[in-house]
Structures are given as structure tokens and as C-alpha cells.
Amino acid sequence: MSRLLRYLLGRLLWAIPVLLGASVVTFMIMQLTPGDPARFILGQRASQEAVMELRRELGLHQPIFVQYVDFVFHAAQGDFGQSLQTREEVTAMLLQRIPYTAQLSIAGLLIAVVVSFPVGVIGAVREGEAADHASRVGALLGISTPNFWLGLLLILVFAVPLEAFPIFGMTLVTEDPIAAVTSTLLPAIALGTAQAALLTRLLRGGMLDEMQEGYVRTARAYGIDNRETTYVYVLKNAVLPTITVIGLQLGALLGGAVIVEQVFGIPGIGRLAIQAIFNKDFPVIQGVTMLVAVTFVAANLLVDVLYAQLDPRIRLGGSER
Amino acid sequence: MSVLQIDDLHTYFDTESGTVRAVEGIDLTIEAGEIVGLVGESGSGKSVTASSIMDLVQHPGRIADGTVRYDGQDVLSLSEDELAELRGGEISMIFQDPMDAFNPTQTVGRQLHDVLRSHREGSVHPLVRALGLDHDADCKAAVVEMLDAVGIPNPEARYSDYPHEFSGGMIQRAMVGMALLCDPKLVLADEPTTGLDVSIERQILGLFKDLVEELDTAVLWITHDLSVVAKLCDRVVVMYAGKVMEVGSTEAVLSDPASPYTQALLDSIPRYDRPDEEMYVMEGDVPDPLNRPDGCRFADRCPEVHDRCHDHHPPRFDTGDREVACYLAEGDAE
Numbered sequence: 001m002s003r004l005l006r007y008l009l010g011r012l013l014w015a016i017p018v019l020l021g022a023s024v025v026t027f028m029i030m031q032l033t034p035g036d037p038a039r040f041i042l043g044q045r046a047s048q049e050a051v052m053e054l055r056r057e058l059g060l061h062q063p064i065f066v067q068y069v070d071f072v073f074h075a076a077q078g079d080f081g082q083s084l085q086t087r088e089e090v091t092a093m094l095l096q097r098i099p100y101t102a103q104l105s106i107a108g109l110l111i112a113v114v115v116s117f118p119v120g121v122i123g124a125v126r127e128g129e130a131a132d133h134a135s136r137v138g139a140l141l142g143i144s145t146p147n148f149w150l151g152l153l154l155i156l157v158f159a160v161p162l163e164a165f166p167i168f169g170m171t172l173v174t175e176d177p178i179a180a181v182t183s184t185l186l187p188a189i190a191l192g193t194a195q196a197a198l199l200t201r202l203l204r205g206g207m208l209d210e211m212q213e214g215y216v217r218t219a220r221a222y223g224i225d226n227r228e229t230t231y232v233y234v235l236k237n238a239v240l241p242t243i244t245v246i247g248l249q250l251g252a253l254l255g256g257a258v259i260v261e262q263v264f265g266i267p268g269i270g271r272l273a274i275q276a277i278f279n280k281d282f283p284v285i286q287g288v289t290m291l292v293a294v295t296f297v298a299a300n301l302l303v304d305v306l307y308a309q310l311d312p313r314i315r316l317g318g319s320e321r
Numbered sequence: 322m323s324v325l326q327i328d329d330l331h332t333y334f335d336t337e338s339g340t341v342r343a344v345e346g347i348d349l350t351i352e353a354g355e356i357v358g359l360v361g362e363s364g365s366g367k368s369v370t371a372s373s374i375m376d377l378v379q380h381p382g383r384i385a386d387g388t389v390r391y392d393g394q395d396v397l398s399l400s401e402d403e404l405a406e407l408r409g410g411e412i413s414m415i416f417q418d419p420m421d422a423f424n425p426t427q428t429v430g431r432q433l434h435d436v437l438r439s440h441r442e443g444s445v446h447p448l449v450r451a452l453g454l455d456h457d458a459d460c461k462a463a464v465v466e467m468l469d470a471v472g473i474p475n476p477e478a479r480y481s482d483y484p485h486e487f488s489g490g491m492i493q494r495a496m497v498g499m500a501l502l503c504d505p506k507l508v509l510a511d512e513p514t515t516g517l518d519v520s521i522e523r524q525i526l527g528l529f530k531d532l533v534e535e536l537d538t539a540v541l542w543i544t545h546d547l548s549v550v551a552k553l554c555d556r557v558v559v560m561y562a563g564k565v566m567e568v569g570s571t572e573a574v575l576s577d578p579a580s581p582y583t584q585a586l587l588d589s590i591p592r593y594d595r596p597d598e599e600m601y602v603m604e605g606d607v608p609d610p611l612n613r614p615d616g617c618r619f620a621d622r623c624p625e626v627h628d629r630c631h632d633h634h635p636p637r638f639d640t641g642d643r644e645v646a647c648y649l650a651e652g653d654a655e
Contacts, residue, residue, distance in 0.1 A: 214421035221377055221416075222409030222436045222499070226401075233424055240426075312483040313425055 004305075011304055015297045020072075022293035027071050029289065030282040031064065040280050041084050071286075080287035085279050090287040093272060098291075099172050101268035104260065105253050107184045108191035109246070115196040120203030124238075125230060127208060135200060142197025147256050151190035151263035159186060168265040187264040191256050195249060202245055206238035213237075240311050247303030254292055322393050324507050324539040325351040325374065330387035332366075332373045341610045343369040343382070345563040348637075351507065354537040356529065358554035358571065360544055360586070364607055366563040367543045368417065371509040374541075375408055391507065410440045413505040415513045419496035423484040429495050430480030433464040433502060440503045464502070471498040472524050490521045497525060504536060511543045526553050547590060551575055559583050562608055562618035564634060569643025579645040579653075582619045617647070625649060 030037060038054040039046070055061050059070060074080070080090035123135035159165040164182050171179040210216065211234055219229040258270030265271075269288055276284035308314055332344040344366040351357050359367050372378050374389055376396055389396040391412060399407070408414075416422040423432055437460045461480070468476035471494040484492055493513065500508055510529075514522040526549070532538050542554055550557050550571060557574050559567040559582065567580040578584045588601040605622035608614055614621065616631035623630065630648060637644040638654035 214416065214418065215424035217377070218416060218422040219424075220408070221375060221414045222439075223405040223407070224409070224435060224439050225405070228435075233427065237424070237426055311426055312428075313485050 007308065008301075008305065011301050015301060018297055019290075019293060022290065023072050023075060024068070026286045026289040026293070027068050029285055033280065033282075036060075037084075037280060037282055075286075075290055080290070081283040083276075083281055083284050085276075085281045085284075090283045093284065094269065094287050094291055097267060097269050097272050099174070100170055100266050101254070101257055101261070101270060103173060103180070103184055104170065104187055104191060104257055104266060104268060105250075107188035108195065108253060108256070108260075111188050111192035112195035112199055113246075115192070116199035116203055119196075120200040121207065121231070121235065123200065123204040124207035124211070132204075135204065139197040139200045139204075142193045142200075145193060147190050147194060148259045148263050150193055151187065151260055154186040154190055155264070170264065170266040170268075187260050187266060190263070191253065191260045194256065195253060198249065199242060199246070202242050203238060206241055207234055210234045210238045236310070240307065243303055243307055243310070247300045250299045251292075251296055254295070323350040323390075324353050324392060325349070325541070326388075326390040327370075327374065328388045328390075330370065330373055330389065331385040332369050332378055332382060333385045334382045336381060336611075339611045342563055342613065343610065344373065346387070347560070347563075347565055349541075349558060349565075349568075351539045351541060353506070353539050354533055355556065356533055356540040356542055356554045358542050358544060358550035358557040359560060360547060360550055360557060361560035362545060362586075362607055364562075364610065365560040367560055368511050370560075371414065371511055371541065371543060374509060375412055375414060376404055377408075377414075406440075409436050409505075410503045411505055412507045412509065413500040413503065415496055415500045415508065415510040417511045417515065419492045420484060420487075420489065422496060423492065425484055428481050428483055429487065429492070430461070430464055430468070430482075433467065433495070433499050434460050436499055437463060437502050464498075467498040467502055468495065471495070471501070471528060472521075473498070490517050493517055494521070494525065497528065501532065505538065507539045507541070508532075509541045509543070512545075513542075514549060515544070515546070522549070529553065547575065547586065559586070562610070562613060564618050565637065565644075565646060566619065567643060567645050567647075568637075569645075573642040579640065579643060579650050580619075580647045581623045581625050581649070582647075585622070585624075 173180040261270040327349040334341040620630040638650040640653040
């Protein structure tokens with residue numbers, strides 16, 4: 001068995017307890033909410049018989065452990081039941097909305113990376129100069145700007161006066177690539193700015209740390225071109241920890257997407273989650289929560305594999321010697 | 322003409338608590354084919370001297386005064402490009418902690434390859450090289466040959482190993498290999514055998530002796546190990562707190578030290594043939610680099626201190642077979 005495969009399997013095994021933990025929390029959402037969900041759904045004036053009938057239908061009359069096993073058994077097959085509100089299959093609802101959130105998050109991440117790399121590198125290379133101060137002030141502003149406010153500002157400044165940008169909604173890239181770009185740009189900026197600021201600071205700090213390393217001194221003492229050392233070796237070594245942070249920040253990105261989808265009227269997972277919470281639509285809430293958990297675990301698995309590929313020191317669980 | 326001639330070198334570090342005078346007026350010459358030992362305790366300014374020779378001292382450090390001439394040219398007035406040609410090409414440096422001196426995410430062979438490639442004619446753009454698009458078969462063959470020459474077994478396979486896959490002794494040999502790759506005329510070796518076991522140390526010392534004999538290379542060997550100096554060096558320079566205390570032929574200085582500091586260093590070596598003798602420990606500490614005495618730097622610890630030692634640091638007296646910065650040698654001065 002190849003080392004990569006063995007490593008992957010090991011990481012996948014680790015994902016199981018993580019996801020089981022997430023499932024317990026998700027399942028408890030329904031149990032710990034005050035009040036009887038059946039009573040809530042049917043309203044105050046519903047008869048006791050109707051409530052009992054719904055409880056049976058939802059399985060709420062069974063012991064909690066049985067309910068949990070049932071939940072996990074179905075969830076593992078991608079079945080979260082039906083929406084209490086619309087009677088639609090939760091999985092179908094999720095599948096319909098995933099492309100929007102995926103497009104928004106990927107675009108946000110892309111903007112964060114495209115902005116942070118040059119700005120962070122310039123900040124490090126020109127440490128203490130005007131460009132560095134500008135990048136640091138920019139990063140501070142970016143980190144402290146709330147995304148909903150930035151979203152509204154972008155709508156006001158760009159979308160309202162310029163017809164090129166829609167004020168509401170989002171077109172998927174599979175439908176119309178050009179409309180997809182114009183409709184995704186502003187929400188992606190609103191979502192990606194804080195990430196860009198964080199990554200800028202990380203990258204700048206990481207590069208400054210790396211520049212103090214012995215190998216940089218060696219390269220200089222051996223007449224190796226300064227640009228080569230800075231833009232290839234120092235940058236590569238500084239990017240490594242940044243990749244881990246990108247994986248960990250995915251949670252923040254999805255959290256931000258909830259708000260940004262609301263501001264820009266994007267029919268994604270975040271909007272679905274908010275509607276479901278207001279309606280106490282438990283199966284939908286559970287579906288969204290598990291989806292986020294799985295995405296998070298998968299992204300971090302990807303980061304681990306990528307990291308192991310890039311950093312020979314942690315090459316797939318130890319050296320051969 | 323000497324390969325290296327240092328005159329009145331001063332290297333200072335501007336720190337928040339004041340200026341640290343790491344090197345204060347060092348004079349040093351090395352001829353082709355000569356191995357000169359630079360000895361002294363930690364903090365005496367040995368490594369800073371070596372960095373200054375290649376103009377490698379970085380902020381907050383600065384070379385405050387003095388000249389460094391390599392092969393007649395003033396190193397400190399060269400442009401960064403001219404320095405890059407010199408560094409690693411004609412002058413090379415072996416660092417104290419070799420594991421730290423290699424890039425952890427690049428194979429050792431590749432790092433040696435890049436040094437050689439950047440000093441060969443017709444060098445390509447550094448970014449092309451950095452992306453690994455110029456892998457040069459000749460350079461690789463030369464690197465493998467060098468790894469073999471410094472005693473790394475299975476050099477072909479070792480070429481593709483990363484630094485963390487090397488043992489301490491192996492990475493030290495790879496470092497030595499890197500220093501010798503471009504047939505330098507001057508090698509600055511900063512404690513190159515510290516941390517190696519005796520047999521590997523002997524191997525590396527042998528390597529340097531051969532090198533000097535075959536290529537007439539000049540070597541500055543920085544160490545605190547006087548036994549290595551005795552085995553290897555033609556001349557020895559004893560440093561203390563940024564100053565040269567004694568310079569002369571190894572034999573003269575080690576067999577009959579004129580400076581009380583050199584004597585104290587020699588007395589500090591434990592003698593295996595006299596196990597019952599109480600070990601000599603030098604009294605006091607190296608003076609605080611921020612607040613060094615005005616007089617002789619060693620005065621506070623010197624067993625033969627006189628009143629005037631506290632007034633001025635003594636000039637160097639030439640006693641024929643050596644120079645000594647101590648008033649005790651004044652009478653012998655020529």
C-alpha cells in the first residue's frame with residue numbers, strides 16, 4: 001500500500017469520531033430546545049391528539065437513544081428526513097443550495113488569497129517602509145470591518161449606481177459565466193476581506209520569521225540571488241502554516257457566508273439555515289449543521305494531505321529511516 | 322600579497338540598551354596555503370569577525386571602522402552584486418550549526434547544486450533556477466562527487482535526501498562540501514568540527530589539510546578547541562572580548578604562551594594524564610559587552626594584573642615570534 005494511501009486512510013479514520021461528535025451535538029439541537037417541537041409546529045390551538053400523532057410521526061415518543069441511532073443511521077445515508085415546513089426532502093433542499101454557497105465561499109477565498117499574497121509579501125520585503133505601513137493599516141481595517149456593513153456599503157456604492165452589478169441574488173457559473181462573475185464579485189469581496197486581512201498579516205509575519213532563519217543567511221553567504229531566496233524559498237516556507245490556517249478558517253468563511261447571503265439575497269445554505277432556525281425546522285437545521293461539519297472535516301483533510309506533500313519534514317507520517 | 326588582510330576592524334551592534342562592541346580593532350592576515358586558528362571563549366567576537374570578512378553583518382550590526390582586503394581588493398566597498406560573486410565562490414563559510422544552515426524543505430543535493438550553478442558561467446535567471454527548470458547534469462555530477470569526497474556514503478542517493486534525514490555528522494560534512502564546491506581561495510570555518518565525534522573530526526581535519534596542500538587554499542579556523550588548533554593550524558590568533566590578545570605561530574603560542582589569557586585558556590583544558598589534579602577554573606566572567614572596562618579587557622580576571630592594566634588596554638608588542646597585547650611582554654618587545 002502506498003504511503004499516501006495509508007496516510008489518507010489514517011486521516012479518514014480520525015474523521016469518524018469527529019463526525020460522530022458533530023452528530024451528537026446536531027441531534028441534541030432538537031432535544032435541548034425548550035418546548036415540544038410538535039406543539040410548536042402545530043400551534044397552540046391544535047388538539048392533544050394531533051400533537052401526539054405528530055410526535056409519533058417524528059419518532060419523538062421513542063427513547064432518546066433509539067432516536068439518536070435512527071438519526072445517525074439515516075444521516076450516514078444522507079437522509080435527514082423532511083422539512084417540517086415544506087415537507088420537502090432536506091437532502092434535496094441542501095443539494096439545491098450548495099452550489100450557491102460553494103460559489104460564494106470559493107470566490108471569497110480566491111479574493112482573500114489573491115489580495116493577501118502580494119500585499120503580505122510586499123509588507124515583508126519592504127518592512128518598515130511606507131508600503132509595509134500601508135499594508136498593515138489595510139489589514140487592520142479589513143479585519144475590523146464587519147462583513148454585513150461592508151456588504152451594504154458595496155451595494156450602495158457599486159450595485160445601486162452601476163447596472164453591471166445586481167443588487168439581489170446570484171447567478172451560478174454553470175448558468176451564465178459572465179453574470180456569475182458580476183453577481184458574485186461584490187458578495188465575495190464582502191466575505192473575503194476579513195480573510196484577506198488575516199492572511200496578509202500571517203504571511204507578512206511568517207516571511208519575516210523565515211528571513212531570520214539560518215538558511216537565508218547561508219543563501220546570502222553563498223552568493224545566491226536575493227530574489228530567488230525571498231520569492232521562492234522564504235515564501236514557500238512561510239506559506240506552509242498559512243495553508244493550515246486557510247483550512248481552519250473555513251468555519252469562519254461559512255459563518256460569514258450566512259450573513260453575506262442574507263445581505264445579498266443569495267439562496268444558499270446560510271439563508272436556508274436562518275429560515276430553518278426561525279421556523280424551528282429541526283430536520284433542516286440538522287442537515288445544515290452536519291453538512292458544515294462534513295465540509296470542515298473534508299477541507300482540513302485536504303489541507304493535511306497538501307501540507308504533507310509540501311513539507312518534507314512531515315511527509316506522510318514519518319521518515320523511512 | 323596576502324589572501325586576506327584585516328586592519329583595525331570594528332564591528333558594533335546597536336541595541337536598545339546600548340552599543341555592543343563585538344569586535345574592537347582586530348588585525349589579521351592570512352596567506353595562501355595557510356591555516357590560521359581563531360580561538361577564544363563564546364562571545365569574544367570570533368563569529369562576528371568571520372561575518373565581517375564577507376560583509377555579512379546584518380542590522381542592527383554594522384562595521385564601524387577598519388578595512389578588509391581580499392586579494393588586494395577592498396571587500397567593504399564592493400557592490401552587492403560583486404559581493405554575491407565573491408561569496409560562495411572565492412570565499413566560503415562553514416556555519417556553526419549546519420542543521421540550521423540548510424533549508425528544511427529542499428533536498429541537500431539541490432541546495433549544493435544551486436550554489437554551484439549560481440557561480441558558473443551562463444547562469445540563468447534566478448527564478449528559472451528556483452523553479453527547478455535548469456537542473457544541470459554536470460552540476461549534479463560535481464555535487465555527488467563532492468558529497469563522496471567529504472565522506473558521505475552512498476552520495477547518489479543522499480543527493481535527494483532532506484536535511485532532517487541526515488545525522489549531525491553527515492549534515493556537517495555536507496556543509497563542508499558546500500563550502501568547498503567552487504574551489505574557494507579562502508574558507509572561513511566557524512567551529513566546523515564542534516559536535517562531531519573524534520573519528521569524523523579527524524576525517525574533516527584531514528580533508529582540510531589535503532585541500533590546503535593541493536589547492537593552496539587559505540583557511541580561517543574558528544574554534545574554542547585548542548587541541549584542534551594544535552593539530553591543524555600554522556598560526557593562532559587568541560581573541561578576548563573583541564580584542565586580539567596574542568598572535569603567533571601555533572607552536573610558539575601554545576607551548577609558551579606570553580599572554581596570561583592564553584595561559585588561562587590552556588590551563589582550563591582538563592588533563593587526562595593528571596586525573597587527580599584539581600581542574601582549573603578561570604575566575605570571574607567575560608566582561609559585559611555593553612560595559613567593557615577601559616583598561617585591559619582581561620584585567621579583572623588576570624592573575625598577574627598591575628595597576629596600569631586598568632588604565633589602558635595594552636598595545637600589541639612584537640616579541641619576534643609573536644605579537645602580545647600585554648604589558649608583561651613590553652620588556653621583550655623588539
